[in-house]
Amino acid sequence: MQRLVTFLPILIVFAFPLLYFGGHSGNAVTSIAGIMVLFLGMMGPSMKRIK
Amino acid sequence: MSFDIVQWFAAVIPILILLVLMLYYRWGGDEASSVGLLVSILVAYFVFGGGYDMIALAVAKGMWYSLSIILVVFPALIIYEVSRESGAFLVIRAGMQQFTPNKVLQVLAVGWIFDGFLQGITGFGVPVVVCAPLLIGMGVKPLTAVIITLLGQAWGNTFGTLGLAWDGLVSQVDLTNPAIFNSTILWTTSMLGVVNLLVGLIIAGLAGGYSGIKRNAITVILLGLLQGFGQIGLALVNPMLCNFIVASISLVLIFMIGKLNYYRQPVELYDPLEESTVKESTNSNAMNIQQAFIPYIFLIVLAVVVLLSDTIKNYLGQWKFSVAFAGKSTALGFVTHDYPTYAPLAPLIHSGAFLLLAAVIGYLCYTRWGYIRVGGLQRIMKNSIAKTVPSAIAVVGLIAMSKVMDDTGQTVVLAQGVAAVTGGFYPILSPFIGLLGTFMTASNLSSNILFGSFQQQIAQMMQIDKAPLLAAQTVGGAIGSIISPSKILLGTTAVGMLGHEGEVIGKLISGALLLCAVFGSIIYLSYQLRW
Numbered sequence: 001m002q003r004l005v006t007f008l009p010i011l012i013v014f015a016f017p018l019l020y021f022g023g024h025s026g027n028a029v030t031s032i033a034g035i036m037v038l039f040l041g042m043m044g045p046s047m048k049r050i051k
Numbered sequence: 052m053s054f055d056i057v058q059w060f061a062a063v064i065p066i067l068i069l070l071v072l073m074l075y076y077r078w079g080g081d082e083a084s085s086v087g088l089l090v091s092i093l094v095a096y097f098v099f100g101g102g103y104d105m106i107a108l109a110v111a112k113g114m115w116y117s118l119s120i121i122l123v124v125f126p127a128l129i130i131y132e133v134s135r136e137s138g139a140f141l142v143i144r145a146g147m148q149q150f151t152p153n154k155v156l157q158v159l160a161v162g163w164i165f166d167g168f169l170q171g172i173t174g175f176g177v178p179v180v181v182c183a184p185l186l187i188g189m190g191v192k193p194l195t196a197v198i199i200t201l202l203g204q205a206w207g208n209t210f211g212t213l214g215l216a217w218d219g220l221v222s223q224v225d226l227t228n229p230a231i232f233n234s235t236i237l238w239t240t241s242m243l244g245v246v247n248l249l250v251g252l253i254i255a256g257l258a259g260g261y262s263g264i265k266r267n268a269i270t271v272i273l274l275g276l277l278q279g280f281g282q283i284g285l286a287l288v289n290p291m292l293c294n295f296i297v298a299s300i301s302l303v304l305i306f307m308i309g310k311l312n313y314y315r316q317p318v319e320l321y322d323p324l325e326e327s328t329v330k331e332s333t334n335s336n337a338m339n340i341q342q343a344f345i346p347y348i349f350l351i352v353l354a355v356v357v358l359l360s361d362t363i364k365n366y367l368g369q370w371k372f373s374v375a376f377a378g379k380s381t382a383l384g385f386v387t388h389d390y391p392t393y394a395p396l397a398p399l400i401h402s403g404a405f406l407l408l409a410a411v412i413g414y415l416c417y418t419r420w421g422y423i424r425v426g427g428l429q430r431i432m433k434n435s436i437a438k439t440v441p442s443a444i445a446v447v448g449l450i451a452m453s454k455v456m457d458d459t460g461q462t463v464v465l466a467q468g469v470a471a472v473t474g475g476f477y478p479i480l481s482p483f484i485g486l487l488g489t490f491m492t493a494s495n496l497s498s499n500i501l502f503g504s505f506q507q508q509i510a511q512m513m514q515i516d517k518a519p520l521l522a523a524q525t526v527g528g529a530i531g532s533i534i535s536p537s538k539i540l541l542g543t544t545a546v547g548m549l550g551h552e553g554e555v556i557g558k559l560i561s562g563a564l565l566l567c568a569v570f571g572s573i574i575y576l577s578y579q580l581r582w
Contacts (some may be wrong), residue, residue, distance in 0.1 A: 009440050012447060018107075020374070022103075022104065023379075024377055028103040031103040031106070032103055035092065035107065038451075039085065039088075039089065042081075042084075044081075045079065045081040045085075045441055046082050046085060
């Protein structure tokens, strides 16, 4: 769990190309995937609170 | 000016939720920002008709913009960790006794004057991340250190960073008439002068209590007047350098003041940090004060040499990275522009580059002089990364939230609602619009770009002089920098109390709002009395 929380923020980096290219191409699936990956990456601090 | 009441309430929800989570539930910025971003996305989609593609691009813009802030946080934390590992903070604390044994004046020198000096040249949160740890090293409690540095940098937010935020305002409005230009400068600098004077007295109070204000009132008033009137006069001649020049003169003056007999008597802080928590490192044998300040001296030299020399600045600034963003529109018809080069990042003249180079030089010097023990580099990098990550998450969340709100028209609806409801009383609330912009974006420059032309439109609609409203915009923005969560995060990260942002906002928000209300009322009166 601790390791997961530590590495989750790396996902934020991967969210950027999904958001950028999804947004430009008008692709809803890629755009939503980008937003979800971003939130997954940002969940570390909240997971610590839940734990 | 018409507006939709449902849209207005919807637009205010993300900000309200952010404030409630941070102020009432005491959530940290890293947690609250995710919820704020999520709510702003939902409002953008369901109320403002923003498509997935538009929202995705807005979030991507926020992430790109956040990069320049994160590039300041990380190297600033490296400087902090290098100084802590080497024991430099203990030496600085002892060395400040040579400057003056009066600790209130020490705090004023670092938290007010040096903080303002750094704002004058670098900005972008550098004063907060650099000065807050220094203040702790001098015995100030972490929360107080963050509050002092936020206050100290506020007045330099318009003409600091070599006049960047002022340039942003000028780029958005028509100030070609010299009389209106000068009038806007006079209104802006006068109000900022008052902010500076008040801040100086508050910092004296935070450091020394009531007696701190009483004993230092003359010094603070004289320096405050010098800075205030100096900026008023110089801004009319050179808005780019006015803040930097008066801040530099003040820096020299306060060190001269410290030599006066009046300040040779030891005076303790009103509520000091306990000794045991200061002595984190004991490796400070034989280090002198000049060595302890090495990273900071290099930081100042690098920033001044590079940013004040057009030749060097232009040469190093030619390498830029940027991304292009296509324009989009919401279902309600709110349009964003095409950006062929959005928020270009010039790494070699970025504040982060100066901080990183200063940190590397500091590390190499301390290692060579034997002040950093074996394994020091690993500890420095591990601690710096561990502190940067949660701070970066919060910055990404907050800036992305502000971009979603900007791009889908939520921020403009908020401002239009205020203008529509207040009608002829709008000037009273005009500084709050600037404050809102900086609160959201952590940048007076962004606030001026966002709302500068809006304030001008209101002035034209009301057929009143636009100079006071434009001044209210950027002064409100400067005051907003005190309570901007993204900027507060820099401070709480630097002093190792991430998650306490709500506490800081709670202590500062009423004062910031009151000051905006006072300035707004003065501007309203000026219209009524035809000053």
